[in-house]
Amino acid sequence: MQYISRALYRDQALTAIRAAILDGDLAPGTPVKDVELAERLGLSRTPVREALARLTEEGLVESKPHSYTRITPLDTAPVRDAHAVIQTMHALAARLAVPTMGEAELAAMRAANGRFATALAAGDVAAALAADDEFHDVAVRGSGNFAVIATIERYTPLVRRLERLRFAAPTGRHSVAVHDEITAACAAGDADGAARLVERNWATLADLLEEN
Structure with missing residues (x-):
């Protein structure tokens, strides 16, 4: 059985979510939930959470602890x-x-x-x-x-x-x-x-x- 690293799944999630943001499928201000994205992508929550953390560093996603995670609005x-x-x-x-x-x-x-x-x-x-x-x-x-x-x-x-x-x-x-x-x-x-x-x-x- 071929082992697929967690990093590979994370990169797969990162590429897919970033593309959805840039293509407008995930519009500015849209709330996002890791469990829903994981289901949509056919992945577990861990690589999706890691991808969202990376996209937060890039400025495409923003979050407030215990409140929301959303696609960054355009006027930020x-x-x-x-x-x-x-x-x-x-x-x-x-x-x-x-x-x-x-x-x-x-x-x-x-x-x-x-x-x-x-x-x-x-x-x-x-x-x-x-x-x-x-x-x-x-x-x-x-x-x-x-x-x-x-x-x-x-x-x-x-x-x-x-x-x-x-x-x-x-x-x-x-x-x-x-x-x-x-x-x-x-x-x-x-x-x-x-x-x-x-x-x-x-x-x-x-x-x-x-x-x-």
């Missing part, structure tokens, strides 16, 4: 803090990446923005998120700065729900034109201009924080 300080960090890190990534960008990188950005526009027009939020990630990832990876990359990876889940809301709304289509402007600035070698445009692009999520 951790979400606002994460947004500010993500916005700054993406702008810094652009500033660092532009001097080394070539035609391959610019082509990748244009192709990603094309897929982004197509997905938005079709109302495919998941595909829009993936294409938006691909667009911004060109600069993030091109920055060559491991701290920038790690910070963005660490805090992106906290703002992912805001991105989903933005791309599900008609106003999200404005990002297509901003992406074009960012690409043009990169092609012109204007690192500061690209950074300002990227920062402005991410600033639109702050409007959703005020609405929720």
Whole structure:
């Protein structure tokens, strides 16, 4: 009989619950109970409790002893803090990446923005998120700065729900034109201009924080 470690079950629960939060299946403010999640996932309560503890550290779940455990609302300080960090890190990534960008990188950005526009027009939020990630990832990876990359990876889940809301709304289509402007600035070698445009692009999520 093959032994399956508790850590593997915990990681399975963590992946599934995080995905449910980011996809909106577990909406902001939703109360969660480990016994119900365990039944839903076909797991015991222990790995689910461990997964919820990890998600609490990530800021996606919050709890008050003897009171509640729930999906973190969008208007909490951790979400606002994460947004500010993500916005700054993406702008810094652009500033660092532009001097080394070539035609391959610019082509990748244009192709990603094309897929982004197509997905938005079709109302495919998941595909829009993936294409938006691909667009911004060109600069993030091109920055060559491991701290920038790690910070963005660490805090992106906290703002992912805001991105989903933005791309599900008609106003999200404005990002297509901003992406074009960012690409043009990169092609012109204007690192500061690209950074300002990227920062402005991410600033639109702050409007959703005020609405929720």
